[in-house]
Amino acid sequence: MGGSVAGLDFALIGHPESWRAAADVLAVLRGPEHTPLADDEVQDILPWIPPRAVCHVEVGSVAGATARGVYIDSFIPPDHLEAAYVHDNLARVRGAAGYAIHAGAKIVSLGGFSSILIEGNFDQLPQRQATVFTTGNTLTVAFIVQGIRKMCALEARSLRRSTLLIVGATGDVGSGCARCLAPLVRRVLLNARNVERLRRLAEELEADGVEVEIATDIDLFSAEADIVICAASLASSSLLLGRIASHAIVCDAGYPKNLSPCVEMPDVRIFFGGLGQVTGGMRFAPDFRGILNRHPFPDVAHGCLLEGMALALEGRFEPFSQGRGSITPERVEEIERIAARHGILLAPLYNAEGPVEDIVPFHAMCSAAL
Numbered sequence: 447m448g449g450s451v452a453g454l455d456f457a458l459i460g461h462p463e464s465w466r467a468a469a470d471v472l473a474v475l476r477g478p479e480h481t482p483l484a485d486d487e488v489q490d491i492l493p494w495i496p497p498r499a500v501c502h503v504e505v506g507s508v509a510g511a512t513a514r515g516v517y518i519d520s521f522i523p524p525d526h527l528e529a530a531y532v533h534d535n536l537a538r539v540r541g542a543a544g545y546a547i548h549a550g551a552k553i554v555s556l557g558g559f560s561s562i563l564i565e566g567n568f569d570q571l572p573q574r575q576a577t578v579f580t581t582g583n584t585l586t587v588a589f590i591v592q593g594i595r596k597m598c599a600l601e602a603r604s605l606r607r608s609t610l611l612i613v614g615a616t617g618d619v620g621s622g623c624a625r626c627l628a629p630l631v632r633r634v635l636l637n638a639r640n641v642e643r644l645r646r647l648a649e650e651l652e653a654d655g656v657e658v659e660i661a662t663d664i665d666l667f668s669a670e671a672d673i674v675i676c677a678a679s680l681a682s683s684s685l686l687l688g689r690i691a692s693h694a695i696v697c698d699a700g701y702p703k704n705l706s707p708c709v710e711m712p713d714v715r716i717f718f719g720g721l722g723q724v725t726g727g728m729r730f731a732p733d734f735r736g737i738l739n740r741h742p743f744p745d746v747a748h749g750c751l752l753e754g755m756a757l758a759l760e761g762r763f764e765p766f767s768q769g770r771g772s773i774t775p776e777r778v779e780e781i782e783r784i785a786a787r788h789g790i791l792l793a794p795l796y797n798a799e800g801p802v803e804d805i806v807p808f809h810a811m812c813s814a815a816l
Contacts, residue, residue: 455758456515457551458503458751459542459560460738461522463702468492470737471500471519495521497542499549501734505755506726508789513758516549517730517738518542520560524702527559527682535559536570543571543579552763555582555754558701559679561618561769568765580757581767582750585790586720587622588782589749590699592792593719594627594673597695600795600802601715603672611635611671613664613685614678616643619699619720622773623675628656635667636660638678664688673697675719676704683707690714698797701748707798717795717802722752725789742800746793756785 462468469488476483483491499516506512520538527535539560546554554577561581568579598605608631614620615636628634628651636658638644644660651658661667668674669689674696676685685704687696690711697719698705705716724745730738739747757766766781767773785791795802 454515454550455513455552456503456754457499457546457549457554458515458517458557458754459497459520459539459546459554460517460557460751461520461538461559462492462524463558463740464524465489467737467740468521468524471734474732474734474737475500489523492521492523493526497521497538497545499545501738502731503755504729504731505724505759506728506789507759507787508726509759509787511759511788513755515551515755515758516546517734518545522559525682527702540571547572547574547577551577553577553754553757554579555751556580557582557748557751561750561767568768578763578765580753580765581618581769582748582753583618583622584767584773584777584781585722585753585756585785586619586699586749587626587773588778588785589722589792590619590623590675590677590697590719591626591778592782593697593717593721593795594675594695596792596795597697597715597717597802598673601695603695605630605673607632608672609633609635609670611637611667611674613637613674613676613687613704614700615660616640616647616770617677617679618767618770618773620675620677621647621771622778623677624651625773626775626778627675628658629654631673633657633659635671637664637667638662676700678704680704687711715802716797718797720749721746721793722749722785722790723793724752724755725791741793742796743794752785752790753781756781756788756790759788760784 473482497520499518501517503515520542522535522538610631612620616638648658648660665688668687676698683703684706692713694714696716699719728745
């Protein structure tokens, strides 16, 4: 799939979230005539695969437009997301970006971990002329906020009377959620590792009259929160919320997921946030349905990738999301309007057990996984 592609509107840069996902991608690339690789073979081979496009993507708009793109896998090994591998991973993202530029993409969305590595510093990417980049995080925030509102409605909760905890609050997504939701709740609790960034964000919110508390120790906050957004940049699903109110609503917006699968949180209502659905349809060649969009509903993807598609359908080839601190309520509303105009809407809410209407206590999810 190398070389420039005439009329290529967008490119999406991602990475496998698990070894199972990596194995599935390799199986499609190798073709059905080959026996699937054993797990140890996948782990041996993956680090040697350079970033490359694995499929073409066509996305449809309910307004009648169509955009064409490619999905580029950076092939960052799922167990190499820690800080120790940052230079290798940055080189892989740069390689994927170079591939997108060479392919002639007009706009490129940096999915998940790729945007965390770049943090909006697009000068780290290869030189380009006609290609622009977006982190895609503004649309991710939009879908998280929409999901919180929908979940509160389903649970008959008052957002206005709620205490909101954001884990990973100083990141691009976490801080964007704080700016959008802080005026709508009773109290905001901010958790992150960097205390100076926490203080700056708290001062920004307090200037608008918001009641804010900060802490680097999540155990100081978890029992007080009615609503929790998990948006930390974790290398694996390892977050333990500790003591948490039994009635709490928890949005896991991580990629990989933040929450440890074996934490005991009886009766807590959990959903996976930041996801949208393309009601105009997505088509892959070769067929990666169920592999690139590993969700129980059709045509669902992460907001960070959908932002590039929405902008391509709109014909707005611009760096809409540019990194930490640039996400405001006004920008969120703007990208919501653009996405909705083309039928890119909040995906049905679900968790590891299925749709939220069928939600079960989280301890049952843990038991089923063991």
